[in-house]
Amino acid sequence: xxxxxxxxxxEKKRIQKERFLISHDLTERIFRDNSDNAxxxxxxxxxxxxxxxxxxxxxxxxxxxSISDEDYEELVKLEKNSPAKSIKNTKxxxxxxxxxxxxxxxxxxxxxxxxxxSSVKENGWLLMIYFWAGGALxxxxxxxxxEVINLLQKLVDNQK
Numbered sequence: 001x002x003x004x005x006x007x008x009x010x011e012k013k014r015i016q017k018e019r020f021l022i023s024h025d026l027t028e029r030i031f032r033d034n035s036d037n038a039x040x041x042x043x044x045x046x047x048x049x050x051x052x053x054x055x056x057x058x059x060x061x062x063x064x065x066s067i068s069d070e071d072y073e074e075l076v077k078l079e080k081n082s083p084a085k086s087i088k089n090t091k092x093x094x095x096x097x098x099x100x101x102x103x104x105x106x107x108x109x110x111x112x113x114x115x116x117x118s119s120v121k122e123n124g125w126l127l128m129i130y131f132w133a134g135g136a137l138x139x140x141x142x143x144x145x146x147e148v149i150n151l152l153q154k155l156v157d158n159q160k
């Protein structure tokens with residue numbers, strides 16, 4: 001095999017292993033040396049926390065722990081066979097409530113529009129269209145907002 005391809009594959013595997021370890025919180029904190037007295041985050045040390053064993057705080061980076069390839073393969077097997085993966089796909093209660101309310105708004109606007117068209121003699125159809133359009137627009141915006149909340153919840157669940 002071409003050495004460039006071997007290097008590419010090994011680099012991809014290394015990155016995949018690091019991402020797996022970080023996503024499963026198998027990391028250690030490396031704190032920045034404060035000899036330069038810098039009180040601001042950098043791209044390399046973006047996090048801020050307490051330095052273990054001291055009363056001081058500092059900027060640190062999360063790095064994956066060093067494990068053997070055999071241990072990594074065992075962790076991957078456990079992850080694939082774990083039933084907890086399906087449990088992670090939880091819905092947010094607020095998003096569910098907003099979704100139900102959105103459908104309620106659409107339904108009520110449709111019913112009120114039909115009542116208005118039958119009870120108002122002049123331009124009843126115009127009021128019906130206004131109610132339908134307003135209900136559809138409001139309901140769609142609420143559904144979109146609920147979907148954003150669900151997507152944010154998935155991101156939070158995947159980070160845990």
